[in-house]
Amino acid sequence: MKVVVVLLPCSVAAFAAKKGGFATTPKKAPKKKKAAPTVVASPPLPAAEGGLVEPQSGLPQFMGAYLIKDPSIPDGIMKLFDETPQVRGMVSAQGGGEPIVDLRVKDSLEMSVAPNDSRREWRRYVQALNECMGHYVNTYPYAGAYGKFGLVSRTNVQRYPPGGGYKTFHTERTGKGEPEGSRHLVFMTYLNTLTDAGGTEFYHQDFVATPTKGLTLVWPAGWEFTHRGVPSPTQEKTITTGWFNYL
16 A cells, blocks of 8 residues: 655644644544444234244354244145246356356256245245244344344245255355345255255354254355255255345
């Protein structure tokens, strides 16, 4: 970095000092105490929505895990997947928006659901998801302190065949483009239980989550939670994955 020093002529400096101008030592303004951000408590859930999930323990810091207790909820999302045409999972998009598919990186079949989809199976899942987020903010209050956030993007439902998965490490917020740039929290729900690997590996946390039907993970969207899928050599895995964005 180049530092430029400007020297004042003696007469100008003397005049400034005499008149109490910029050459004098200014009085220090009293330091203002930085106000702590307001922590917004999560609102209580309606009676009809409470008790759908059970918080789990043993997770790395800033990760949440919640088990959806009613198996018909993940089964309902599996039903929507089976009834909907699927496409190959893309790893990125070209300039014109055309998807780039690379089975060496990501081998999956996918469909997506809009946040305001009216089908009963989806609405029940969103109820459980909102309850998970309520638990998360109760555990980490500052997650709700910096602005409102909500479900605004489509949620992906992905099925990986034996040996398939999103095999490279990646993160969910990769730049300032939208909607990626405003992603706040990530969620992922396992829709079936696996007994032969098939988990999700988090690089910096040195942690692998085991797929259990109904288990929903929540974590911040930044690079700190870089992760990848661990393929199961013998079993198929189906998950939902999506984001809560700042509004």
